[in-house]
Structure formats: structure tokens, C-alpha cells
Amino acid sequence: MWDYISERVKTEAEYILQTGATVRSCAAYFNVSKSTVHKDVTERLKDIDEYLWRGVRAVLDKNLSERHIRGGIATKNKYLCKELCRNSSSSLHGSDTHSDSYNNCRCRQTPPSCCCNSFACSKKDSMSCSVCGKDNSNKD
Numbered sequence: 001m002w003d004y005i006s007e008r009v010k011t012e013a014e015y016i017l018q019t020g021a022t023v024r025s026c027a028a029y030f031n032v033s034k035s036t037v038h039k040d041v042t043e044r045l046k047d048i049d050e051y052l053w054r055g056v057r058a059v060l061d062k063n064l065s066e067r068h069i070r071g072g073i074a075t076k077n078k079y080l081c082k083e084l085c086r087n088s089s090s091s092l093h094g095s096d097t098h099s100d101s102y103n104n105c106r107c108r109q110t111p112p113s114c115c116c117n118s119f120a121c122s123k124k125d126s127m128s129c130s131v132c133g134k135d136n137s138n139k140d
Contacts, residue, residue: 006048008032009040013049013056016041022063 008030016026027037041060045053 001044001047005040005044009044009048010052012037012040013045013052016059017052017055020059020062023060 012026012030015021015029019025021029023034023037023041026041027034030037041053041056045056
């Protein structure tokens with residue numbers, strides 16, 4: 001195996017172990033394809049460092065078991081955003097017309113900054129969340 005490939009494989013594996021990253025986020029971080037990362041950490045890594053491979057395999061298995069939950073949260077946030085866009089004419093949600101406001105909605109382009117990651121929170125910059133009631137004053 002080429003040295004640069006071996007080095008890339010180790011770097012990707014260490015990143016996944018340190019951050020708990022998914023294959024997709026690791027690929028985006030290193031600017032390579034998901035297929036490359038997947039092959040690197042599931043096949044090539046086993047030949048290079050089996051101990052590191054076992055750790056990465058555990059993280060990938062955890063991510064796989066949680067995938068349906070992340071998908072459900074993304075779908076929930078999508079429909080909460082659509083509802084807010086439909087009912088709101090605030091500057092966060094763009095224009096008054098539904099078809100235009102959802103497509104141009106700024107909350108779709110940036111992740112929620114609320115403690116509970118909810119698009120439904122109307123107090124993202126205030127001291128407490130309007131959805132879960134958690135105190136946001138200690139956020140980093």
C-alpha cells in the first residue's frame with residue numbers, strides 16, 4: 001500500500017475516534033468521497049492497525065444504530081420549519097408567501113442555535129428556550 005494512503009487511513013480513523021464522526025462528516029472534513037472513507041476505515045485500516053480498526057468499527061456501529069433517530073430529527077425539524085414559515089412573516093422566515101418563504105428561509109440554511117436544537121424555539125438569542133425551558137445563559 002502506498003504511504004500516503006496508509007497515512008490518510010490512520011488520520012481518518014483517529015478523527016472518527018476523537019470526534020465520533022460519521023463517514024459522511026469525515027469525508028467532508030478531509031475533502032474525499034464517502035466511498036473512500038468507508039473503504040479506508042472498514043477494509044484498509046484492518047490491515048494497517050487492527051486495534052485502531054476495532055475502535056473505529058465500534059463508532060461506526062454506534063452511528064449506524066443511531067441513523068434512524070437522526071433522520072427522524074431532521075424530518076421533524078424540516079416540518080417545524082415549514083410550519084413556522086407558513087405562519088410567520090418575521091425576518092427569520094422571509095416573505096409572507098408560503099412557497100417563497102420556505103425555499104428562502106434562513107433557518108434552513110443555518111443550524112439551530114438553541115439548546116434543544118429545535119426550529120420551533122422563538123427565543124434563540126434569549127436567556128431561556130421557549131420549547132424546553134432550559135436556561136441558555138451559560139452557552140459557549
